[in-house]
């Protein structure tokens with residue numbers, strides 16, 4: 001089955017897909033288009049969900065809110081960014097092209113450079129833009145620099161040597177449910193909570209369910225519900241234990257819960 005990812009060639013998403021999907025890859029212009037392709041059927045998708053430095057990937061979180069796609073696997077990719085240009089740019093290029101997520105991951109280098117920043121749709125788009133405009137530079141991946149004939153001026157300009165992006169595989173339709181509690185393949189679960197109403201102590205009650213059942217949360221992230229200021233949904237990841245099914249059932253008595261999926265533990269690729 002085809003695998004949809006953010007393109008063009010040379011993005012980190014493309015690198016991830018080459019490792020886990022083989023060659024049958026559909027390169028999409030945005031992460032929103034990846035979700036639309038998966039939701040319309042006929043392909044799976046690989047999308048970046050969060051980064052160890054820059055946090056959640058908004059477009060991916062929105063993709064889960066706009067479609068009913070679910071998660072079937074997760075993968076971690078060490079991400080290394082490079083400062084590159086097509087022609088010598090001296091001390092300072094006239095501007096630097098950088099993807100917003102990558103900007104967050106390389107903020108120290110970008111700030112120190114102190115030149116105008118132009119945000120792009122992907123790391124590959126950054127390389128392409130710098131190749132087309134002499135005197136400019138890009139923050140990009142090694143494959144994208146190679147594809148567009150850029151020379152790497154400085155390697156590893158990310159803030160942290162431990163920079164890692166967590167990708168998930170998404171599939172069409174709602175999670176079929178019924179966590180396979182007895183399956184050794186199922187180690188981690190993701191849910192999306194939409195409280196719909198705001199009342200004192202609601203988040204405390206939600207977290208309390210996990211605390212009472214001794215279930216470890218590995219991530220909780222709030223995202224605007226888009227219904228207006230001060231209204232949020234919560235993305236929660238938690239460990240699979242023999243109580244995790246009970247926890248989800250209890251949460252559904254308290255608030256609105258959408259099960260996003262249950263999958264094997266982290267694979268580092």
Ligand SMILES: O=C(O)C(=O)C[C@]1(C(=O)O)C=C[C@@H](O)C=C1
Pocket residue numbers: 006010011012013014048051057079099101102121122123124141165
């Ligand atoms: O632009 C790319 O290369 C992407 O694949 C996107 C993306 C992201 O949005 O998180 C993927 C991995 C890195 O964290 C930086 C950018």
